[in-house]
Amino acid sequence: MRRLFVASVVATGLAGVLAHSHGNGNTQPRRRKTMGFGPELPHAVFSTGDVTPVMSFMSSETDPKEVAAQFAAQLTSNARSPGSSFYVRDDSYTDKNSGITHVYIRQLLYGVEVADGDINVNVKDGRVLSYGDSFYRGDIVEPLEVDVHADHCSELESELQYRFDRMRQESLNDDQYVLTGGRKTNVMGDLPFLLEWNCRHVYTPYAMMEEGNFEEADFSTDPSAAIVQFMIAATPDEDLSEALIDNAQDFISNMQVTPVASLQGDGRVSHQSTVDNVPGAVSPVKVRMAFVQVPHGESTAVELVWKLEVEMEDNWYEAAVTNKAPHRIVSVIDWASDSPMPLAPVPKDPEDRPGATYNVFAWGINDPAEGNRTLEKENFDSLASPVGWHSLPVVNDPNSVAGSKDKTAFVNTTTTWGNNVFAHENWEGQNSWQNNYRPDAGASLVFDFKYNPKVTEKSDALDEAKKYINATVTQLFYTSNLVHDLYYRYGFDEVSGNFQQHNFGRGGKENDAVIANAQDGSGFNNANFMTPPDGQNGRCRMYLWNTAIPYRDGDLEAGIVIHELSHGLSTRLTGGPANSGCLGWGESGGMGEGWGDFLATTIRSSKTYSDYPMGAWAANRPTGIRNFVYSLNDTVNPSTYKTLDKPGYWGVHAIGEVWAEILWVVSNRLIAKHGFSESLFPPTPDADGNVPEGDFYRPAQVTVFGEKKPLVPKHGNSLVVQLVLDGMKLQPCRPSFFDARDAIIAADKALTGGENYCDLWLGFSERGLGPDARVDGRTPWGGGVRTDDFDAPSACQPEKAPKPTPGDGDDDDDDEPEDWFF
Numbered sequence: 175m176r177r178l179f180v181a182s183v184v185a186t187g188l189a190g191v192l193a194h195s196h197g198n199g200n201t202q203p204r205r206r207k208t209m210g211f212g213p214e215l216p217h218a219v220f221s222t223g224d225v226t227p228v229m230s231f232m233s234s235e236t237d238p239k240e241v242a243a244q245f246a247a248q249l250t251s252n253a254r255s256p257g258s259s260f261y262v263r264d265d266s267y268t269d270k271n272s273g274i275t276h277v278y279i280r281q282l283l284y285g286v287e288v289a290d291g292d293i294n295v296n297v298k299d300g301r302v303l304s305y306g307d308s309f310y311r312g313d314i315v316e317p318l319e320v321d322v323h324a325d326h327c328s329e330l331e332s333e334l335q336y337r338f339d340r341m342r343q344e345s346l347n348d349d350q351y352v353l354t355g356g357r358k359t360n361v362m363g364d365l366p367f368l369l370e371w372n373c374r375h376v377y378t379p380y381a382m383m384e385e386g387n388f389e390e391a392d393f394s395t396d397p398s399a400a401i402v403q404f405m406i407a408a409t410p411d412e413d414l415s416e417a418l419i420d421n422a423q424d425f426i427s428n429m430q431v432t433p434v435a436s437l438q439g440d441g442r443v444s445h446q447s448t449v450d451n452v453p454g455a456v457s458p459v460k461v462r463m464a465f466v467q468v469p470h471g472e473s474t475a476v477e478l479v480w481k482l483e484v485e486m487e488d489n490w491y492e493a494a495v496t497n498k499a500p501h502r503i504v505s506v507i508d509w510a511s512d513s514p515m516p517l518a519p520v521p522k523d524p525e526d527r528p529g530a531t532y533n534v535f536a537w538g539i540n541d542p543a544e545g546n547r548t549l550e551k552e553n554f555d556s557l558a559s560p561v562g563w564h565s566l567p568v569v570n571d572p573n574s575v576a577g578s579k580d581k582t583a584f585v586n587t588t589t590t591w592g593n594n595v596f597a598h599e600n601w602e603g604q605n606s607w608q609n610n611y612r613p614d615a616g617a618s619l620v621f622d623f624k625y626n627p628k629v630t631e632k633s634d635a636l637d638e639a640k641k642y643i644n645a646t647v648t649q650l651f652y653t654s655n656l657v658h659d660l661y662y663r664y665g666f667d668e669v670s671g672n673f674q675q676h677n678f679g680r681g682g683k684e685n686d687a688v689i690a691n692a693q694d695g696s697g698f699n700n701a702n703f704m705t706p707p708d709g710q711n712g713r714c715r716m717y718l719w720n721t722a723i724p725y726r727d728g729d730l731e732a733g734i735v736i737h738e739l740s741h742g743l744s745t746r747l748t749g750g751p752a753n754s755g756c757l758g759w760g761e762s763g764g765m766g767e768g769w770g771d772f773l774a775t776t777i778r779s780s781k782t783y784s785d786y787p788m789g790a791w792a793a794n795r796p797t798g799i800r801n802f803v804y805s806l807n808d809t810v811n812p813s814t815y816k817t818l819d820k821p822g823y824w825g826v827h828a829i830g831e832v833w834a835e836i837l838w839v840v841s842n843r844l845i846a847k848h849g850f851s852e853s854l855f856p857p858t859p860d861a862d863g864n865v866p867e868g869d870f871y872r873p874a875q876v877t878v879f880g881e882k883k884p885l886v887p888k889h890g891n892s893l894v895v896q897l898v899l900d901g902m903k904l905q906p907c908r909p910s911f912f913d914a915r916d917a918i919i920a921a922d923k924a925l926t927g928g929e930n931y932c933d934l935w936l937g938f939s940e941r942g943l944g945p946d947a948r949v950d951g952r953t954p955w956g957g958g959v960r961t962d963d964f965d966a967p968s969a970c971q972p973e974k975a976p977k978p979t980p981g982d983g984d985d986d987d988d989d990e991p992e993d994w995f996f
């Protein structure tokens with residue numbers, strides 16, 4: 175009861191502040207309500223060190239899944255919870271290049287899934303290279319009264335108080351602004367929003383309890399009340415929220431629960447339900463019963479929850495709500511993120527079809543300030559897009575009339591509609607997309623449309639932007655397909671969960687091309703991406719930016735598109751294709767943002783070094799939308815690991831900016847050592863599907879295990895992209911900065927035998943992420959107290975970087991206000 179009181183008092187006290195930062199005219203982007211929090215698991219580990227040779231009886235012939243299962247059995251044998259078992263998830267896969275099998279294992283307690291009990295095992299040639307483990311080890315299986323949420327909210331409250339006090343001390347008004355995440359916010363930054371959105375209504379409102387409809391129950395078999403509780407907190411519509419509180423029972427009676435039992439690939443029967451007529455949801459809500467872990471002393475306890483998958487207009491939530499009334503939201507992840515080999519036989523020879531041509535800002539031109547449009551060919555990668563960008567099988571085409579059921583019949587399109595991407599306008603800002611307008615180039619497939627926006631009155635700026643919709647959808651389609659092809663060649667393929675309607679018999683789940691909305695009417699000055707698990711379409715929404723007249727169109731800024739599509743990449747690669755819940759909050763969620771910035775910056779960078787901002791053109795601000803431009807100069811960009819402790823660094827974008835900066839520093843060390851490749855695209859495979867080395871790859875210097883030598887990108891910029899993607903596959907679900915760093919170093923070991931070990935460590939430690947870096951008291955908001963370590967491991971010391979260490983491990987926070995305000 176205390177917690178509700180405090181939360182509402184703080185929220186009321188900030189009403190003026192809230193009003194200010196919302197109503198700041200046209201430069202204020204629309205805020206999408208999004209929630210993300212959950213318990214930290216103190217016992218979770220990621221180990222890349224020498225894994226015990228327990229597997230000596232295994233040989234390179236042994237099925238890697240068997241190796242992983244044996245390994246997991248050993249790992250969990252000494253501290254086995256009663257009723258604990260596990261299964262190997264069927265989205266496990268073998269990486270074609272590295273030969274590493276990524277095996278995902280999920281814990282069960284008495285046959286019920288532990289939703290965050292994950293073991294990921296990376297296996298090659300019968301040996302375990304590394305693993306992550308967050309299995310529940312305790313012996314309590316009774317649902318506990320653990321007030322995990324109150325902790326999260328009180329963290330936020332005290333941070334808010336701290337800022338409020340400081341604002342007073344510095345005699346600042348709440349209409350004085352700092353730049354955070356590309357927008358002016360008052361000195362409170364995102365905290366009022368976090369508090370409002372994450373901590374309000376997370377318990378059953380007392381009004382509902384008093385209705386008598388939600389008495390304490392020991393165990394519930396009907397998820398309806400828990401769903402209503404979640405929707406009260408999740409809906410951005412205050413009226414709906416109030417209506418749900420007042421008339422919960424009416425809504426519940428109207429909801430329809432349909433149990434669905436399905437046989438899984440591993441022989442388990444999974445019990446799930448779909449719930450129709452959920453207010454605020456745009457599709458039936460999927461529900462299953464599960465356990466989740468909550469902190470309990472040094473370890474964890476389990477709670478019985480309803481796991482919900484709720485698709486809404488602007489969010490796609492995966493949430494855990496306690497089974498028992500009063501229903502509490504234990505964790506919630508929004509699959510939507512803002513920002514901002516051998517060839518399988520291919521049914522049709524794409525050579526037969528004339529390639530398309532597009533009038534676009536060519537690949538490498540980040541935005542309209544960097545160059546002019548040119549006519550570019552449909553230079554699809556024959557490995558990644560075997561039938562090009564404008565063909566897909568009838569059976570995988572959502573718009574094909576079900577005339578033909580012939581799997582080999584391909585539809586050829588003359589619009590921005592293909593196997594990887596469906597691009598179109600979405601001025602309405604709604605969820606429907608199939609029949610939205612998209613340009614049609616006719617039989618010639620020449621997508622040559624005008625882009626000539628004029629200066630108008632502000633009131634006409636939107637209509638003026640709509641005039642070049644043909645050009646902007648064409649650009650979005652072109653950039654998105656190239657990103658698909660590029661990431662494919664570094665290993666984001668069908669088995670690892672990429673986005674394609676048809677998978678050419680190469681594994682993975684199908685029917686999940688990216689739905690790409692240009693000039694989406696649901697917002698301004700932003701962009702977002704929703705990543706459901708493999709087999710469901712990703713959704714990219716690009717917005718106009720009203721930062722200038724004529725308006726600037728985010729679709730034309732490649733960096734923003736790349737950032738968004740990279741959410742799909744990192745979410746599908748981390749923790750396996752079927753688990754979209756691994757980058758939900760705190761450091762993990764922040765890195766989800768950071769990878770996008772890093773990859774966008776790497777793609778635009780050229781041989782001659784330069785610093786780069788993010789989103790500078792769209793935001794009409796030379797320094798872009800982050801706090802700092804990406805730079806090797808620590809005066810220009812002073813971010814270190816410890817920067818995460820600063821008040822402005824609670825949101826995922828600010829955390830991501832630090833991660834991206836660290837990767838930028840690491841990346842440039844590799845470029846200094848290995849040189850720079852003008853193109854990040856590997857050579858075209860020959861007719862047999864073999865990939866020639868060209869000037870792009872070099873044979874591995876060291877064969878790590880067995881005979882298979884992976885292809886190693888020769889240059890620093892291509893190598894770092896490979897290591898970053900390989901690292902995503904190796905790292906555990908819910909990685910910390912340390913886990914992600916260790917995974918990149920482990921990826922280098924697997925790929926090159928570790929020849930860049932010291933270069934990588936020197937890069938990470940240059941920005942405080944050396945081996946002795948520490949965090950104490952991590953919270954779901956990215957909070958905690960961090961200690962930088964600027965020293966690489968002793969093996970790398972002789973060539974220790976000649977860096978002036980900025981206040982080695984200095985824990986003092988008080989030196990930051992000057993650079994933080996304004």
Ligand SMILES: *[C@@H]1O[C@H](CO)[C@@H](O)[C@H](O)[C@H]1NC(C)=O
Nearest residue numbers: 522523526527528584585586
């Ligand atoms: C699609 O194009 C291919 C190659 O030109 C052609 O063989 C095929 O008949 C076309 N399919 C349809 C449905 O027109």
Ligand SMILES: *[C@@H]1O[C@H](CO)[C@@H](O)[C@H](O)[C@H]1NC(C)=O
Nearest residue numbers: 539541542543544545546547
């Ligand atoms: C685009 O072309 C025009 C005319 O040739 C030229 O003046 C301008 O500098 C070009 N813009 C960029 C960004 O290269």
Ligand SMILES: *[C@@H]1O[C@H](CO)[C@@H](O)[C@H](O)[C@H]1NC(C)=O
Nearest residue numbers: 613614623640641642643644
């Ligand atoms: C888009 O292109 C189509 C086909 O060329 C054309 O008919 C239409 O007028 C164009 N739309 C706009 C807004 O220019």
Ligand SMILES: *[C@@H]1O[C@H](CO)[C@@H](O)[C@H](O)[C@H]1NC(C)=O
Nearest residue numbers: 785805806807808809810811
């Ligand atoms: C780093 O940036 C600062 C500020 O722009 C500049 O004065 C300094 O010369 C730069 N240092 C290097 C090594 O370029």
